[in-house]
Amino acid sequence: MYTIKQNLVAQDIYSIKCPYSMTAEFIVVHNTANDATAENEVAYMIGNKNQVSFHYAVDDQEVVQGLPIDRNAWACGDGANGKGNRKGIQVEICYSKSGGTRFDQAEKNAAHFIATLLRERGWGIEKVKKHQDFSNKYCPHRTLDKGWNGFIQMIKSYLNDIPVVSSSGFIVGEKVRVKESATQYATGQELAWFVKGSIYEVTKVAGDKLLLSDIISWVWIDDVEKVSANTVVATTQSFLVEIICDELNIRQKADFNSKIVGTVKRGEVYTIIQEENGLGKLKSGVGYISLNSKYVKRK
Structure with missing residues (x-):
């Protein structure tokens, strides 16, 4: 769906961009109000000396992190001691000036990424805020125009498909190979011959079971092994x-x-x-x- 990468601000300008340590309590959604890519948005943010900053930018292809999430950001317009600035993980959605298909995809990627952040922290949907909640600014402007509740519902739909990572460390989206030694699905049915040795993507995780792409039945985690993204059988x-x-x-x-x-x-x-x-x-x-x-x- 998208890639995630970092381009973190230099520590010598923490005093400008993220001067305070932070234990995040929620996520704040913004629209960039321009048509820059996530990479360019972050590069501009970390390259200037303005007291404006955010943690992530999301476009139709990738998520780029610009600040450590244990540092505050200047994004919500509620001052040095404002809860929005001091307690929120700030997520900017790109391409909101012109909108269209690029923005729609960026918004979908942001919804999925936010769902991932929620799941990682054990948070519920009530932890998703908008910039407007902390100041009078109409932001995220295009997301609000399209309907805030629709965006929240999108996050919820993704949240339902991102279970807690299993104790063995398997996560949604990674590639695994079904072992040749596997004999049964987790339901007890005989494993199809062509599944053995094949590589699939993990679509759901539930305890010691995995649901893989194009496989209807669950498989046991002991019957799969992780592979690199470039491995092909x-x-x-x-x-x-x-x-x-x-x-x-x-x-x-x-x-x-x-x-x-x-x-x-x-x-x-x-x-x-x-x-x-x-x-x-x-x-x-x-x-x-x-x-x-x-x-x-x-x-």
Whole structure:
């Protein structure tokens, strides 16, 4: 969905940008009121000597951190001792001047990122504030125009899908490989043959169980291992599959989040020349289809 990186302010200007230590109590949402990227927004903030600062900027591609979250920011307009400035994690949403699709995506990314911050801290949705709550400024202006409650509902929807990290350390969004030794789903059903050795993304975590992308049943954490984001498992032995669902998407790449470039229909038979991450590459080269046994039958 987005990447997260840091470009932290230099310590020698803490006295200007973030002079006080802070134990955060809530999150404050802002709109930048310009069309700069998150990277440029943070670079400008840390590069000048103005008493204006924030912790994170979010655009349609990434989240960039500019201040340590254990230091205060000057963002809420409520003074040196104002609760907004002294107790809030400040999140700026980019592209709010012109709006449009870039802002819409930035807002979605911000909602997901804020949900992650809430979950990490064990906070509820009541911990999400707006700049306007601490001063008379109409901010976050475009988010308010679109409807503050809609933004809150978006955060709630993401919050429901981001459970507490398991005791083993697995988190939503990371890549894992299902071990060859795995035999059953967490429900007790036999594990599908093509799942073993394949790489999936963790979509939910619940105690000692994980829900993986394109797998309907939960798997045990003992049956998976973490892999780097660049790891790919592939086989090159070709085989035939028959489509057993009404319609199945063709993906541009071996990634379930990749662009849909076409469909295949029930009863059609295709040659698969390569397996990657639970998907099969069509011999025609047009793309990849899921090899989930719900959708295809290996011949």
